Amino acid sequence: MIVRDLNDLxxxxxxxxxAKWxxxxxxxxDDGMGFSFHITFLEAGSEHTFEYKNHFESVYCMQGKGSITDLGTGETHAIKPGVxxxxxxxxxxIxxxxxxxxxxxxxxxxxxxxEVHQADGSYAAMAELA
Known part of the structure; x- marks a missing residue:
């Protein structure tokens, strides 16, 4: 069993x-779960362009208000707790x-x-990090 406290980390x-997050x-x-889990804080007023070419990501909003724009379709969706x-x-x-x-x-x-974000907003594939 893995138990970790956000405050300790x-x-x-x-x-x-x-870049404001x-x-x-x-x-x-290296925890061997087959996925990684993060709590991410994005500063008020910030804007971020990402494209995870080598990863799938799922995100759940716990606090705050914002939006996400799919650059492929142009659709914008509200982000708020529960989304x-x-x-x-x-x-x-974005x-x-x-x-x-x-x-x-x-x-x-x-x-x-x-990992660090590359110029295109992606993370390198694991093989590229080795």
Whole structure:
């Protein structure tokens, strides 16, 4: 059984920050679960363009208000507590935080914890990190 406290991880190398967001990686690839699990905080007023070409991601909003725009279709959806979105087609998107967003995120395949966003908004494939 793996038990971790978000508050304990906030000051460790599992808390990764970049470009107005912080992601606390509660489960990583080396935990052997087949997915990674993160709590991500996005600063109010921030805008982020992502495209996870090598990962599927599902996100659940726990706190805050914002929107997500699918750049392939142009559709924009409201983000608020209780809303989930899944990037089932590696969808290129813009995530906007009107107020601080607190999101629970799952990645498959799991991230290792060493990833940084590339210029196109993606994480490298695990093989590229080795």
């Amino acid at each position: 906030m000051t460790t190398d599992r808390a990764v920050s970049d 912080t992601s606390v990686r509660m489960l990583l690839a 989930m979105y899944a990037l089932n087609r590696h969808d290129r998107h 995530l906007r935080a009107e107020s601080e967003l607190v999101m629970a995120c799952v990645f498959n395949p799991p991230v290792t914890g060493n």
